[in-house]
Amino acid sequence: MRKEHFLITGGTGKTGRRIVDRLQKLGHKVRIGSRSAKPAFDWNQPENWNQVLDGIDKVYITYQPDLAVPGAKEAITELVKQAKKSKVKKLVLLSGKGEKEAQLCEKIVINSGIDYTIVRASWFNQNFSENFLLEPILDGVVALPQSKVKIPFVDANDIADVVVEVFLNDKHNGQIYELTGEQLFTFKEVIDIISKVSNQSITFIPVTLEEYSNAMREMQLPEDFIWLIDYLFDVVLGNPENSIVTNDIELVLGKAPISFSEYAEKVAQTGIWNQTKVKA
Numbered sequence: 001m002r003k004e005h006f007l008i009t010g011g012t013g014k015t016g017r018r019i020v021d022r023l024q025k026l027g028h029k030v031r032i033g034s035r036s037a038k039p040a041f042d043w044n045q046p047e048n049w050n051q052v053l054d055g056i057d058k059v060y061i062t063y064q065p066d067l068a069v070p071g072a073k074e075a076i077t078e079l080v081k082q083a084k085k086s087k088v089k090k091l092v093l094l095s096g097k098g099e100k101e102a103q104l105c106e107k108i109v110i111n112s113g114i115d116y117t118i119v120r121a122s123w124f125n126q127n128f129s130e131n132f133l134l135e136p137i138l139d140g141v142v143a144l145p146q147s148k149v150k151i152p153f154v155d156a157n158d159i160a161d162v163v164v165e166v167f168l169n170d171k172h173n174g175q176i177y178e179l180t181g182e183q184l185f186t187f188k189e190v191i192d193i194i195s196k197v198s199n200q201s202i203t204f205i206p207v208t209l210e211e212y213s214n215a216m217r218e219m220q221l222p223e224d225f226i227w228l229i230d231y232l233f234d235v236v237l238g239n240p241e242n243s244i245v246t247n248d249i250e251l252v253l254g255k256a257p258i259s260f261s262e263y264a265e266k267v268a269q270t271g272i273w274n275q276t277k278v279k280a
Contacts, residue, residue: 005055006167009033009041010062014126015094018160019060023167031056046078053086058167061109062094067102068231069224076105080112090115090173092163097122097178098239106176117166118176122154122242125181125263128194129272130156132229137194137273140202143215144187146237147206152180152245153190155258162252177248181257184243190260197264198273209233 006023010016011032023030031052033041039051043064053059061079063072076093083091093109096102097120109116127133136142159179166172185193188204195202207215209230216226236242249257267273 003028004057005029005031006058006060007031007033007041007052007056008060010060010064011037013062013064014124014130014156015159015163016060016062018156019163022160022164026164026168043075046075046082049079049082050086053082053088056083056086056088058090058092059083059088060092060094060163060167063105065225066228066232067095067105068099068235069228072101073105073108076108080108080114084112084114088114090117090167092117092119092166094159094163095120096236097180098242099236115170115173117172117174119159119162119166120176120178121159122152122178122180123237124159125153125155125258125260128190128264129267134272137191137200137202138275140200141205142187142191142202143205143207143212145207145209145212145233147187147204149237150184150186150243151237152182152184152243153260154179154181154249155263158249158253158257162249165252172252177252178246179249179257180244180246181260182245183259184245185260190264193261193264194268194273197261197268200273 006028008016008020008030011020012034020030020032033052035042039048041052042048061076063075080091091109091112091114093106093116095106095118106118109118128137133142162177162179191202191204212233213226213230216229
């Protein structure tokens with residue numbers, strides 16, 4: 001297998017760092033796309049991208065904080081333009097399942113003239129252990145809107161495995177894959193699983209989106225963060241398409257997706273859900 005040069009944007013994030021690890025273990029050269037790397041990659045500094053793309057064969061694109069936010073289309077357009085100029089051979093875009101705004105960014109990649117694969121993902125399992133839902137779990141009270149919506153949570157490790165496979169196998173060129181777990185859960189159901197495997201008492205409280213947004217404002221969180229969370233709960237989780245289970249992980253990898261219970265049991269063994277919060 002020919003060793004190639006990869007740029008992994010978001011290379012220190014949930015999916016990015018897992019992809020970096022897998023590619024490096026296979027002996028490929030990997031450039032981490034992050035503001036702390038050298039050369040640094042910053043979505044707000046396109047003047048540096050030609051340096052970051054120099055000598056790169058394939059690029060993983062994950063836009064922070066989300067493809068739905070203002071400015072995402074312009075940033076993806078510019079990155080694709082510079083990638084083409086740098087003779088990049090393939091792009092893999094991490095997109096959101098059921099996100100119409102994200103699909104506008106997908107079209108930019110699809111129409112780039114560069115080989116591509118689009119990977120649309122459902123909500124990550126890791127949101128409960130590596131993201132904004134960890135803190136309320138540690139508090140023992142998780143209050144969330146959309147309590148009745150069924151979600152096919154997907155594991156970041158499965159996403160990373162799919163991305164590596166589509167990078168290394170040209171048969172995936174031009175494909176769009178929608179990645180989900182194999183089972184639908186409500187938020188209460190997954191919190192109950194986490195409570196059981198961590199042996200912690202965690203209460204789930206259903207709230208309205210308005211109540212949730214007001215609570216975030218009382219915590220003085222940035223308005224752009226509140227807007228994004230509102231969007232994810234309202235538009236994304238409110239889309240019936242996002243309660244559909246697919247078999248694309250099995251199609252690409254030849255194995256069943258990691259189940260939420262399997263994820264939860266593995267995380268519970270790390271003790272992260274049993275940490276004592278430090279009070280300010």
